[in-house]
Each structure stands twice: as structure tokens, then as C-alpha cells.
Amino acid sequence: MRQRLAGGAGPRLAALAAALLLGGCAAVGPDFKRPEVQSLADWSGGSLATLAAEQRGRPRAQTEEWWRNFNDPVLDALVAEAQRVNPNVRTAGMRILEARAQLAIAGSLLYPQQQQVSGTVLRTGTEASSGPDTVLTAYSIGFGIGWEIDFWGKFRRSIEAADAGYFASIAQYDDLQVLVAAQTASFYAAIRTLELRLTIAHENAALQKRSLEITERLFKHGSDSELDVQQAKSQYLSTLATIPQLEGSLRQTQNALSVLLARPPGPLPEMAAGRERIPQTGLAIVADMPAEMLRRRPDVRAAEMQLAAQSALIGVSVADLYPSIALLGSLGVASTSLPGAVRKFDWAIGPSLVWNVFDHGRLSNEVLVQDARFQQLYEQYQGTVLQAAREVDDGAVGFVANREQVPLLEESVKAAKRSLDIATIQYREGMAGFERVLDSQRALFNQQERLVNNLGNVAQSLITLYKAMGGGWQQARSRPLVDDATRETMAERSDWREMLAVPLPPPDAAPPQTTPEKEER
Numbered sequence: 001m002r003q004r005l006a007g008g009a010g011p012r013l014a015a016l017a018a019a020l021l022l023g024g025c026a027a028v029g030p031d032f033k034r035p036e037v038q039s040l041a042d043w044s045g046g047s048l049a050t051l052a053a054e055q056r057g058r059p060r061a062q063t064e065e066w067w068r069n070f071n072d073p074v075l076d077a078l079v080a081e082a083q084r085v086n087p088n089v090r091t092a093g094m095r096i097l098e099a100r101a102q103l104a105i106a107g108s109l110l111y112p113q114q115q116q117v118s119g120t121v122l123r124t125g126t127e128a129s130s131g132p133d134t135v136l137t138a139y140s141i142g143f144g145i146g147w148e149i150d151f152w153g154k155f156r157r158s159i160e161a162a163d164a165g166y167f168a169s170i171a172q173y174d175d176l177q178v179l180v181a182a183q184t185a186s187f188y189a190a191i192r193t194l195e196l197r198l199t200i201a202h203e204n205a206a207l208q209k210r211s212l213e214i215t216e217r218l219f220k221h222g223s224d225s226e227l228d229v230q231q232a233k234s235q236y237l238s239t240l241a242t243i244p245q246l247e248g249s250l251r252q253t254q255n256a257l258s259v260l261l262a263r264p265p266g267p268l269p270e271m272a273a274g275r276e277r278i279p280q281t282g283l284a285i286v287a288d289m290p291a292e293m294l295r296r297r298p299d300v301r302a303a304e305m306q307l308a309a310q311s312a313l314i315g316v317s318v319a320d321l322y323p324s325i326a327l328l329g330s331l332g333v334a335s336t337s338l339p340g341a342v343r344k345f346d347w348a349i350g351p352s353l354v355w356n357v358f359d360h361g362r363l364s365n366e367v368l369v370q371d372a373r374f375q376q377l378y379e380q381y382q383g384t385v386l387q388a389a390r391e392v393d394d395g396a397v398g399f400v401a402n403r404e405q406v407p408l409l410e411e412s413v414k415a416a417k418r419s420l421d422i423a424t425i426q427y428r429e430g431m432a433g434f435e436r437v438l439d440s441q442r443a444l445f446n447q448q449e450r451l452v453n454n455l456g457n458v459a460q461s462l463i464t465l466y467k468a469m470g471g472g473w474q475q476a477r478s479r480p481l482v483d484d485a486t487r488e489t490m491a492e493r494s495d496w497r498e499m500l501a502v503p504l505p506p507p508d509a510a511p512p513q514t515t516p517e518k519e520e521r
Contacts, residue, residue, distance in 0.1 A: 027153020029315020395465030
């Protein structure tokens with residue numbers, strides 16, 4: 001029901017309004033507290049902890065811009081470009097601007113929500129068959145205002161939800177920065193690996209071609225059988241057949257990297273420098289404890305902020321169970337053009353009370369709906385953190401396993417080369433058949449392929465580990481969300497100039513509602 005008071009109770013109403021404004025400081029609903037993941041309470045880093053122990057005494061390396069540890073200027077430039085121009089990153093930046101606008105909308109609810117100015121001018125006339133015509137002009141203007149006082153904290157909870165949503169959009173932007181950096185480095189390492197595999201394939205094809213030519217000459221002079229010729233030819237053509245496949249894979253990977261950089265598909269001219277060099281480095285020092293490292297991951301922070309926003313929405317739904325208290329006022333002036341007409345001045349002011357007492361469970365069940373959504377996001381948060389821990393451990397395991405294979409495969413390649421040299425000498429001296437030479441050539445090609453693939457896997461697994469640790473997003477906070485051309489286009493279309501000028505918060509910033517001292521719901 002709605003109750004309205006007006007009249008000579010102006011001072012008392014003003015005092016009541018002041019009391020409500022001062023007293024309306026306790027927001028209903030739960031206060032958010034950063035959730036804990038009990039299943040990881042005793043987790044000390046798993047395989048990453050073992051790797052971290054190996055780094056004691058080493059100088060600290062770059063961890064925020066981890067790709068710089070590879071000491072490859074081309075890679076550094078490509079990552080910086082991808083984080084700036086990638087379409088998905090730019091889209092995420094637009095979502096931050098959308099969240100800023102949503103936050104401004106939520107903040108406006110603390111001010112008078114209803115404002116109305118109305119005015120009319122009406123001109124009427126009468127044409128008489130006898131006597132003068134009559135023309136009458138009537139005008140009126142009025143102003144009305146309504147201000148619902150945030151007595152139960154509904155609007156403040158809405159701001160809290162929008163604020164958490166804003167920080168969630170920033171965390172998602174950060175997550176894309178991590179993803180794009182990792183994808184760029186991964187494509188880059190894959191291209192360098194394929195380039196080196198192509199070189200090895202060409203070298204082995206040239207070696208096998210010389211062997212084929214030798215067997216053909218010996219066969220023509222009757223010193224060798226046709227079987228040796230056909231076996232040499234088969235092996236040479238088989239190696240030659242791997243080259244088109246490698247070239248096709250190389251072009252496809254180049255296309256993927258080009259599109260990631262918002263360029264047309266094709267090779268990148270700047271990658272002509274540093275060809276056939278797979279980027280290699282060790283793991284940088286891991287300074288953060290595992291729990292803090294996981295919380296730093298942007299996807300974990302995004303899940304946390306979404307949970308905080310949903311917690312605030314519970315408070316919004318709880319506030320709807322209580323009466324809505326508002327201050328209403330209106331002002332109006334009306335008059336006509338008649339001689340001696342009186343100008344009327346009307347005004348009204350008073351509080352308004354609206355309370356949906358008989359909602360038949362609609363509002364109370366809305367609270368349950370919002371609470372159920374909170375619990376769903378809570379479980380998703382738990383899963384996100386556990387998945388993050390798994391990715392860290394998987395990345396560390398993969399890096400260790402691939403790294404340990406390198407010296408073994410290097411020795412294997414040396415042995416294969418020596419085996420080929422011996423087999424060739426014995427064949428020339430008639431101490432061994434040509435089949436042993438073919439076996440040695442085949443073994444050398446296979447071991448060289450394994451070594452190059454393994455070096456590529458070392459780089460890929462290290463990139464995966466750095467991505468799992470969530471580094472690579474911090475520098476983007478100092479860059480503008482949109483380029484100058486987009487900024488001008490948006491400013492011409494809508495009034496974006498002031499909002500576009502707002503910088504992103506620093507990396508350690510968080511909504512004030514999510515401080516650790518808040519009580520758990």
C-alpha cells in the first residue's frame with residue numbers, strides 16, 4: 001500500500017528525511033569474503049615446487065613478461081603487437097568500457113531516480129457569426145521529483161555488484177593478454193621448429209640422393225645389385241615426400257600467427273631473422289607461494305569477481321522484502337490569457353511508503369534464486385582454482401620430462417652420425433652391405449627429427465607452464481584500451497571522451513567490497 005503525507009509538516013518531514021539518510025547505512029544481505037579452496041590448503045606447488053628448488057642461488061629472471069627470457073627480439077615484438085591489436089583483446093577492452101558505463105548507471109541510483117519536467121501551451125478560439133471572435137491561451141509548467149532513499153542498501157549493493165562486474169571484465173581482459181602472449185609464443189616456437197625440421201629433411205634428402213647416385217653408378221658398372229638401387233631410391237623418395245607436408249604445416253602455422261596479429265594470412269617478413277633457431281631458456285625463479293600464484297591468475301580473479309557480484313545481488317533481492325521509502329515533491333504554475341485570470345501556483349512534498357506485503361512468495365523466492373546462483377558460481381570458482389593447480393603441475397611435469405630428454409637425444413644423434421660414418425666406410429671397403437648404410441641413414445633422420453621435435457616441446461611446455469602461472473598481463477594495464485582512431489570514432493558517435501580517458505586500475509587494485517576483513521556469508 002502507498003501512504004503519502006503532505007501539508008504543514010514540512011519541518012518534521014525534513015527531520016525524518018535526515019534521520020533516514022543518516023540511518024540508512026546498513027546494507028542487508030551477505031558481505032562478500034574471498035573464498036578459500038580447502039582441497040588445496042596443503043598444496044605446496046607439486047612438481048613446480050621441485051623445479052623451484054633447483055633455482056636457488058640463481059639470479060632472478062623476468063616473470064611478468066616471461067617471453068623476454070628467451071632473448072629473442074622478434075618474439076618480444078610479436079607478443080607486444082598481439083597484445084595490442086588482437087581482435088579478441090580489443091573486444092575485451094570494449095567490455096571494460098561497457099562495464100564502466102554499467103557502473104555509472106548503478107551509481108546514479110543514489111540520486112533522485114524520478115525527475116520530470118512538463119509544460120503545455122494550449123491556444124483555443126471561437127468564431128462567432130455575430131460579435132467578435134474569442135481566442136484563449138492557457139499554459140502550465142510543472143516539475144516533479146522522486147527520491148527513493150537507500151535505507152536497506154539496495155542501491156549500494158547494486159553498485160557493489162556493478163563494481164565487481166567491472167573488475168571481472170578487467171580480469172577477463174587480463175586473461176586474454178595471457179592467452180594471446182602464450183599463443184603468439186607457441187606459434188612462434190612451432191614455426192621455428194618446422195623451419196628446422198625442413199632443413200633437416202632437405203639435408204637428409206641430399207645425403208640420400210648422393211647414396212642413390214652412388215648405387216646407380218655401381219649398378220651400371222656391374223658392381224652392385226638393383227636391389228640396392230631400389231632401396232636407396234625408396235628411402236630418398238620417402239624422405240622427399242615429408243617436405244611438402246612440413247611446408248604445408250609451416251604455412252598453416254604462419255597463417256595462424258598472422259591472424260592472431262590481425263594481419264592477412266601469410267609469412268611474417270620480420271621472422272626472416274633468426275630462422276631455424278628454436279627459442280630456448282630455463283624456468284625463471286618462482287617467487288610467489290602456490291596459493292598466491294593461483295589467485296594472481298586472471299581467470300581465477302574473474303571467477304572471484306563474478307562471485308562477488310552475485311553475492312551483492314543477493315542483497316539487492318533481500319532489500320526488496322522491505323518497504324521502499326521515498327521523498328516526493330512537485331511544483332507547478334498554470335495561467336490563462338483571460339483578462340484578470342489568476343496565476344495558480346501548486347506545490348506538494350512528502351514521503352512515500354511502498355511495501356509489497358502480499359507477494360505470495362515471489363520476492364522471498366527471488367532471494368533463493370540469487371542465492372542458488374551464488375552457490376553455482378562458488379562451485380565453479382572451486383573448479384577453476386583446481387583446474388589452475390592442475391595446469392601448473394601438468395606444465396611443470398611436461399617441462400621436466402621434455403628437458404630431461406634433450407641430452408639423451410643429443411647423444412643419440414651423435415651416435416647415429418657416427419654409425420652412418422662407419423657403415424659408409426665399411427660399404428666402400430666391401431665389409432658390409434648397402435642395407436646397413438640405409439639403416440644408418442634412416443636412424444640418423446629419425447633421431448634428428450626426434451631431437452628437433454623435443455627441443456620444440458621443451459619450448460612449448462615452458463610456454464604452457466608460464467601461461468599456467470598466469471603471467472604476462474601486468475604491462476597491459478598501462479596501455480590505453482583503444483587506439484587513437486577507434487577513440488575518435490567512438491567519441492564522434494557517442495559521448496565517450498571522459499570515460500575513455502579513465503586509466504585502468506593498477507594490477508594490485510580490487511573492489512573495496514572484497515577486502516579480506518569482510519565477514520563470510
